[in-house]
Amino acid sequence: MDLEFGGKTREPDIRSLFDMKDVIFDQGWLAGRDNSELYYMFRDLFLSRADGDKLRDQNLRYDITIIPPGMMGSEYIKTAGHYHPLAPGSAVTYPELYEVLEGEALYLLQKEDLSDVVAINAAAGDKVLVPPNYGHITINRSNKTLKMSNFVARDFSSLYDPIKEKGGGAYFFTRDGWIKNPRCPEASELRRADAPGGRTLSQLGLAKGKEMYPLLKEHGRLDYLTRPGDHLDLFSGVI
Numbered sequence: 001m002d003l004e005f006g007g008k009t010r011e012p013d014i015r016s017l018f019d020m021k022d023v024i025f026d027q028g029w030l031a032g033r034d035n036s037e038l039y040y041m042f043r044d045l046f047l048s049r050a051d052g053d054k055l056r057d058q059n060l061r062y063d064i065t066i067i068p069p070g071m072m073g074s075e076y077i078k079t080a081g082h083y084h085p086l087a088p089g090s091a092v093t094y095p096e097l098y099e100v101l102e103g104e105a106l107y108l109l110q111k112e113d114l115s116d117v118v119a120i121n122a123a124a125g126d127k128v129l130v131p132p133n134y135g136h137i138t139i140n141r142s143n144k145t146l147k148m149s150n151f152v153a154r155d156f157s158s159l160y161d162p163i164k165e166k167g168g169g170a171y172f173f174t175r176d177g178w179i180k181n182p183r184c185p186e187a188s189e190l191r192r193a194d195a196p197g198g199r200t201l202s203q204l205g206l207a208k209g210k211e212m213y214p215l216l217k218e219h220g221r222l223d224y225l226t227r228p229g230d231h232l233d234l235f236s237g238v239i
Contacts, residue, residue: 001040003064006047012040012066020072020080022164025172025179029073038077039067044154047213054216059226061154062216064101067138067146074174076106081137081169082158083112090229092132096152097204097225099127099212103146106139109239110170112162114187117170118239119178125209126195131235132228135162137169151212153226193239200238 003010018035042064046052055062070077084094098107100122107128110117112135122128130136140146163169170187172179178190201207205221215221224231 001037001066003040003042003066005042005045005064006051010042010045012042015039015041015080017072023080023168024072025075025168025174025181026073038070038072039065039079041065046216051216054219055154058216058219058222059154060216060222061152062149062213063152064147064149065138067103067140067148069140069143069145071175074176076139076141076173076175078137078139078173080160081108081135081163082160083135083162084132085156085159087132087153087226087228090227092228092232093134094153094156095132095225095228095235096130096136096150097127097212097222098122098130098138098148098150100124101147101149101211103140103144104142105146105148106141106173108137108139108169108171108173109134110136110187114170114184116191117188118191118193119171119173120193120195120239122195127201127204127206127208127212128195129204129235129238131238132232134239135159135169137163139173141173149211149213151215151222151225196238203234 015038016035024030045062087094105122107120166183170184171190224234
């Protein structure tokens, strides 16, 4: 699968079934399966050279991920899930800002000590801010292709091992609903939240139904993604 963006054909990084083998709930189904493509990540996108320069100047990256509908046995298709490292000079990790462009997303956010685990439903036009100190997994629970974009700081590598070592997130979303990961007995009860709206979105310079890509042109608007320690009040109540 390729993506046309900024007048160019972009090739994805592909996440395959075998890349996900350690975090899949239905291990019985996985046994004997052939490898296959699951979802597609298009990283460091921009519509023009000037936009690319603005992103780099602000230490930001804009990505698009496409997740076709499907099942992994009894579990809905999902991303591998990851955490972010601490921002330099800060006691908190990098946040990440998502927007659903097409389809529906179910975001599972969890603190590394699993003292808070939250599921957020998001439809096309919704934005979800993953606050500092949370890992996250995205699930496509619908029969439609999920297309989502994100803004994130460009100078770090995601941390996949903490989720991989637990065999997945604190909860799995299956045909039978949410099932707690038996390897995460310490996880808090799953709570539900809506995608932020109204005042919360406006504080972030966002609005439902208005794409967030143009924010890269407002220098400093997304500083909270690269310098989260300077904007802790902004993250209060976003989930």
